[in-house]
Amino acid sequence: VEVYRNDQWGTVCHYLWDLTDAAVVCRELDCGEAQNIPQFGPGSGPILMGYVRCRGSESTLNSCNFPSAHDSDVGLVCSGHTQAQLVSGSDSCSGRVELQYLSERGTVCDVSWNMRAASVLCGQLNCGSAVAVLGSDWFGEGSGQIWADVFDCQGNETHLSKCPISSWSRTACSHKQDAGVICNSSLAFNEGRVQLSGGMECEGEVEVYFMQDWRRVLLDSWSESVASVVCRQLGCGSVFNFSSSSTSSPEHSHMCVTGFNCSGSEAHLRNCSSAQAVNCSSREQLSITCSVLVVAFNSAHSSIRLVGSGGKCAGRLEVFHNGSWGTVSDDLWDVKDAQVVCRQLQCGVALSAVVPAQFGPGTGLIWLNEVECEGNETSLWNCRFHLCGEDECGHKDDVGVVCSEFKEFRLTEGCEGNLEVFYNGTWGNVCVNGMNDETISLICQELNCGRSGSEKASKARVESAPNWLDNLKCRKHDSTLWHCPSSPWRQNKCINRNEVAEITCSVFLYLLMCDVDHLPLRLRGGEGSCSGRLEVFHNAKWGSVCADLWDIRDAQVICRQLGCGPVLSADGSAVFGAGEEPIWLNRVKCRGNEIHLWDCPHSLKEHTDCSHKQHAGVICEGQRIFTKMETVIGCMSRSGLWASVEVLGSAAFGRGEGQVWSEKLQCRGNESGITLCRISSSSSSLQHNCTHDSDV
Known part of the structure; x- marks a missing residue:
């Protein structure tokens, strides 16, 4: 029919x-x-x-009766959040974030919330974009459930439900950490703003935006604690003095504001209570002078960063000012200052006030000095600070910070070994329970160790290490390990003796491009490929590494990167012979847990100030696992692009050494890397008649 x-x-x-x-x-x-x-x-x-x-x-x-084409369309309700709103603010576009999951409403932990997620929420509520992410001291503490889901938004999504959700950063939260948001469509965006008239950034008559109008402030209601809040809010340091203003403009002659009640530690006048509008009449109005007369820093979320660790939540502190990034000197720096940095970056709490230059000295300008925070500020710009004078500060004193949300992972032997995660200041184990092929593939890819591997249960490398994660199970659409669902931190059913995840990645070839971030390495002059003088390939030539600052932690990274097992010694006196090549690297300073040498602070150029008797050398315990292609053909430039290449056989570049691999690669020619080519199922790596006379 x-x-x-x-x-x-x-x-x-x-x-x-x-x-x-x-x-x-x-x-x-x-x-x-x-x-x-x-x-x-x-x-x-x-x-x-x-x-x-x-x-x-x-x-x-x-x-006859029959349904229309869409009468039977399927619908469903997921367990994710169904509604979102901002409460306890001046309007619907500012306030404490509350999400409803089915019938239950709850707040959001500020550790799990950032400016990108806030901007998505503002757009979802037709409130424009986010201008501030704030803590509970702005909109008060909520009650009931606290949602700890981490919305990993890019910032351009139309709805929070379109952002990936991760449980990696779930931590124990209280309502003292309830997140708040102000969108740019909110009246609160302007309410409580402060400006100083008179033509100077940090000195002049005080004007406050109150009840939708700019108003002068009466002197007789003012105190030093309120003045401190104004200077902090303006990014002008601390209060120097305040007095009666010398002028009174006609447009402010009718209504003034009075009655601000501040403790002095608030980040913004909005947090001070009891203000009211009154008739100015002939009463004296306020003029203020702050102690730091500098151009106000950009207080956007992106105006500070931590660099040098491989993650956004640990590293050398840098601030953006006058169009360039610069560092911060450690004078007067302590854990309270670090606490504010971690809060501003939504990175949890400070684990320590790091010793100077732990993440390597910076370059360029040193912007800030003598930073003094109370510890409860929402931004570094709300703290007291000074600019570094000429020749006053040095990069050896650059501040570093480690926050509790700094995370990284590693396989203990490079591309194989126990899977370990660094969290809350400690390396810990990942349990093997629930792990699938998608998880193993993603781990190997992120560590540049191929696209697949195998896992088995093993015992912990360090028995006292915490078991950080369990039931780690990635999905096909997860692009990074931090997006994969898992049990909350430290909640596991894992026995250290036999349930820790051990992973072996199937590394056949790891193609090295000409990008300076991935320069090839080799050891020469020792016994085998796991000991010798360290050499790097740069500018189409192998060169040595100067032994200045060279120690066991640097050598540990080399052994891991080359798949040579644990380090036995780090030598710096050319015990493997002095090479005649250029000296490409100097002042390498690793922490010891990096995956690649290029994650460590270093100086890459031709160094002429280092003797060839000071070449860095390494002795590793194991035999090298073949993970890297050491002959680079046709590199075009540092851009990572390849020129057309000619394939040459018969050992045109000399005979190699060690194992000869004979996989039959089946490439289409449009793959982005040789690891993406198919390998014939009929080929065998070891059963062949090839010798090094046939090296390609």
Whole structure:
């Protein structure tokens, strides 16, 4: 049976079809009575009718009951949040963030919330974009459930539900950490703003935006604690003095503001209570001078960063000012200052006030000095600070910070070994429970160790280490390990003796581009490929590494990167012989847990101030696992692009050493890396008749 609807022929679904329905068709076609309902094979095109229910007396099939095309569309309700709102603010575009999951409403932990997620929420609520992410001291503490989901938004999503959600940063939160947001469509965006009239950034008559108008402030209601808040809010340091203003403009002659009640530690006048509008009459109005007369820093979320660790939550502190990044000197720096940095970056709490230059000295300008925070500020710009004078500060004193949300992972032997995660200042284990192929593939890819591997249960490398994660199970759409669902931190059913995840990545070839971030390494002059003088390939030539600052932690990274097992010694006196090549690297300073040498602070250029008797050397314990292609052909530039290449056989570049691999690569030619080419299932790496005379 086929029907003509919407200008096309289509079939009828047989579900519920019976002789009563068939009788109507026979009547409509003037074909007598319906005899039976045989099968004539599948039709083609759309299925235009289904669930047909005729009474039998209808003259046409169209007169029978059947649902329209969309009457049976499927709908569902997921367990994710269904509604979002901002509460306790001055309007619906500012306030404490509350999300509703089914019928239960709860707040959001500020550790799990950042400016990108806030901007998505503002857009979702038709409130523009976010201008501030704030703590509970702005909009008060909520009650009930606290949601700890981490919305990993890019910032351009139309709805929070479109952001990936991760549980990696879930931590124990209280309502003292309830997140708040102010969107740029909110009246609160302007309410409580401060400006100083008179032409100077940090000195002049005080004007406050109050009840939707700019108003002068009465002197007789002012105190030093309130003045401190104003200077902090303006990014102008601390209060120097305040006095009666010398002028009174006509536009402010009718209404003033008075009655601000501040403790002095608030980040913003909005947090101070009891302000009210009053008639100015002839009462004296306020003028203020702050102690730091500098151009106000950009207080946007992106105006500070931590660099040098491989993650955003640990590293050397840098601030953005006057169009360039610069560092911060450690004079007067302590853990309270670090606490503010971690809060501003949504990176949890400070684990320590790091010793100077732990993440390597910076370059360029040193912007800040003598930073003094109370510890409860929402931004570094709300603290007291000074600019570094000329020749006053040195990069050896650059401040570093480690926050509790700094995370990284590693395999203990480079591309194989126990999977370990660094969190809350400690390396810990990952349990093998629930781990699938997607998880292993993503781990190997992120460590540049191929695209697949295998896992097994093993014992912990360090028995006292915490078991950080369990039930880590990645999905096909997860682009990084931090997006993969898992049990909350330290909640596990893992026994250290035999349930820690050990992973071996299937590394066949790891293609090295000409990018300076991934320069090839090798050890020469020792016994085998896991000991010798360290050499790097740069500017189309192998060169040595100067032994200045070279120690066991640097050598540990080299052994890991080359797949040579644990380090035995770090040598710096050319014990493996002095090379004649250029000296490419100097002042390498690793912490010891990096995956690649290029993650460590270093100086890459041709160094002429280092003797060849000071070449860095390494001795590793193991035999090298072949993970890298040491002959680089056709590199075009540092951009990582390849020129056209010529494939040469018969050991045109000299005979290699060690194992000869004979996988039959089946590339189409458009792959972005040789690891993406298929390997013939009939090939064997070890069963072949090749010698090094046939090296490609």
